[in-house]
Amino acid sequence: MLAVLLLNACQPKKQSASSEKPTETQPTAEQVPTSQPEVSTEGMVLIPAGTYTMGGKSDQAYEDEFPRHEVKISAFYMDETEVTNAQFAAFVEATGYVTVAEKDIDWEELKNQLPEGTPKPADSVLQAGSLVFQGTDGPVNLQDYSQWWEWTIGADWRHPEGPESTIADRMDHPVVHIAWEDAIAYAKWAGKRLPTEAEWEWASMGGKTDSKYPWGNESVENASDKANFWQGKFPYQNYVLDGYETTAPVKSFPPNGYGLYDMAGNVWEWCLDKYDVRAYTEDAAEGTVVNPKGSAQYYDPREPYTPKHVIRGGSFLCNDSYCSGYRVSRRMSSSKDSGFNHTGFRCVVSK
Template sequence: MSRSFVLSLVLPLLFLFSCQSNPEKADEVKRKQDSMASCEKNLPGRFGATRDTSTFSTNKVDHAGMVYIPAGEFNMGAADQEGGEDEYPQHPVKLNSFWIDVTEVTNADFKRFTGATGYVTTAERKPDWEEMKKQLPAGTPKPPDSVFVAASLVFHQPKSITTLNDASQWWSWVKGADWEHPQGPKSNINGKENYPVVHVSWDDAMAYCKWAGKRLPTEAEWEFAARGGIKNALYPWGNEAVEKGLSKANTWQGNFPLKNTGKDGFYGLVAVKKFKPNGYGLYDMAGNVWEWCSDWYRPDYYQTLSRVTANPQGPTDSYDPMEPTVPKKVVRGGSFMCNASYCKGYRVTSRMKTSTDTGLEHTGFRCVSSN
């Protein structure tokens, strides 16, 4: 049996994003299915290891760089027909007031954290077989030791592809890629202090939040904030399509993943605050990087909510029918890779999911505080 065949059996798809396609044509259902397959099929997996953050000191929360969101009620979930199945039904939610970071946590922010705590991110540590096999079918053979290296997933623009259903054509597992080396060991973040920190797992984000005296937003808090006070808005800026008018977010323009025209002035990750904020003064609630939320992911969660729900915390456990053994958290907001023909993750209601131990070149986070 070849090594590649063994790995094809062993490597779980630990990074899974569900994407929504453009449903404006008659074959809407098929296009949604094709889009989901293209995002999820054959993407390299992460061998994870959790980290106990209980020994970290918790600082007193500082509201500098945060915006106060007054208590309110809104209809959560999609009201139009463009959403994925997990965005329905729309349901009423009531939230207490909270504070939220104006931008995603930046490299400068994260460097202060690691400098103060000595924290080592998931991507910087060798995978742990004991943790990994908990997410695999019983009896799965251990892969070769050469597989267990500190690494992370890096995007690369291919010259050609055979199908959009194989994301491994534009994602590479790069040894030495981490938050300080976003494209691999020869890259760095010099001069990029104001870029969102990336290659951070949910565990890494939680560690930072605890140190800062904050927490990750719930899905409901994130969506309420992203809407910017606009009722049933499709995007943080309103309802105008991202491709029309002035550039509104860092997304992919052109033919994904082969050509990015750079109409918005950028071709990859960019510094925060390059686009106008939404109605609450929050930057980059769409595009640039995906943002971790605190909630576990279940595709049927909204179906369990009928009456007004106060401060929902999400389901009590995780379930993804595509990978039932892999616990996953929700990520929101889309990234620089989102394109209307491939993935409209920049919609305020789009729900994505990924395993807690996964970090990628386009995934970051922002924090909230209850007081």
Template sequence: MIKTRCIYWLIAVLLFGCKENREQEEPVPDEKYEATEQPRDLEVPHGMVWIPGGVIRQGATQEDKQAMGHEKPSHPVYVDGFFMDETEVTNREYAQFIEATGYITLAEREISWEELQEQLPPGTPKPADSLLQPGSLVFNKPEGKINDPHDFTRWWVWKIGASWKQPEGSGSSIEGREDHPVVHIAYEDAVAYSEWAGRRLPTEAEWEFAARGGEENSRFSWGDDESVLEERANTWTGEFPVNNNEADGFEGSAPVESFPPNAYGLYDMAGNVWEFTSDFYDPQYYRKLLDKGVAENPQGPENAYKGYNPNLNAKVIKGGSYLCHASYCASYRVSAKMPQTMDSSHGHLGFRTVATPNMLRKKNN
């Protein structure tokens, strides 16, 4: 695994136009795509719930005016039933993993200039050694007027010493935040925890199926009523990114279970922190799936979209975070997603795990 991290973690999301005749939401034949009953030979693991699986139309509906191009076209997918964490993995749970294994997260590891240099344009000068220190990206509320709402460098800073146990950098701690979702986690850090727990990360299709809670065409994990957003999710309230009036009770992350669960009993499927999926990111993937009819248990594209950088590898993240606002990304919608480079981390990205019946039977044996 790469032991360096990219400071510029955001990929420019390309908006692809969708032909109207490719967005016709035809009914999905459901004779062979039935929900899966919870296996009677297995107890629900502690802290998880059974997701029955079945068929949905993944992606944004035609009525969703806030949808980005990579959320379209909607397309039918089927997923088998699975177990999913009720909440995002917390600081307390991640600390138990660290204590049991001695694992060191990517944000805590020393940076190798030789490895980092391979990811940069030829001739890039070496930064001062004082800057080549372990760390992560931390949100920093800017002062004054923001002229370019997409200039994320105004509110994200590279903070030396920032990690899962020092969320704001050296000298900070997670004391008192044990039940908040763990953040500053890179993809391999999430995978390492999942494997230790005998689980895995959800696919994008599994995540979206679970988030919908049985509501196939709704925009949010609770339905279509955006007026109850402050009651249902931890997002940015006020003027992003300069003023958060904490109308929902929080400015940063919130303890898990602070907001009502969806119909499947899952908390924070909208807001709080972004969540990793196992799928590589490709803005054209949905269009490719649509041509295949009903996609059964899709695993994502074989390779990540490279764009302008041949070394770029990004995974799909879902759910939005406490920094999402209607004026900026509205990523608390079920179909919303973003790319996240695998070799970087930041202060509003975490994860939750899933387990299939076969995984649990193997673990029990």
């Protein structure tokens, strides 16, 4: 998605990057030190082992949520909340890490995601930045996401809406503008890892069987007190019935049956798995799959040149008319180098 939207970005929203732009001497994900062997599980909850049927649980399910198949999961610990700005700030202070959104874009790397012969965009478009949601004035074609995502120079985890914005009063909100590599780097430092999507789906149901949402099967129309998502007509009319137009502080809504917060809405969460639309077909052919790690390859025919990873759980932008991302079985994907102001993560530890 990042590559496609950059090509549409004839005029970036902001031309001046943040004064806090990091230097190029700071560590990459591979250079981030691993934490001490004794990893604390404080702030995590134990997710019990179990077997469940993974995949589409309603008539809203998409093709890549099928076929349904049996999965056996070992016990593991999971962060009770999405990683917050305060937690990510501690990681950056300890390591000097620089996120993908804070670095100018490498055209030689980006062009590999595009058809051969694609012309290089203006250098101004390739400055450090990220994608920020911009509501529209009225109804639009919901298949054309370029109408509500805007490439914004200077947008990053410290500046969610662009260089003039701040997280000073949002330290208990989930960190955003996090690319897959950034999430991996944090997890490595913390001595943790990202969840597989099979672990994520199992945990999101909170001990319920075939639950449609983390809170159960109560209609999303009556669930504005259960999660942070878009109530109204996306992407131009948001009634804000849940009280939050963008991200909400973690623990603003009730936890699921395992004690996990925001497994629906708030921000999308990165998983370990490479995104492959055929992954479930391959798993189903094996019978009961034990602790599946996902596909060995990337495959999305819609964007065949782009390596993507799975994201789960939906965000403050999710609505039934657009993505229904708050469903526990909903699979979505994002290019691994993309950051958005609705994407973050949480970590797990194997038991």
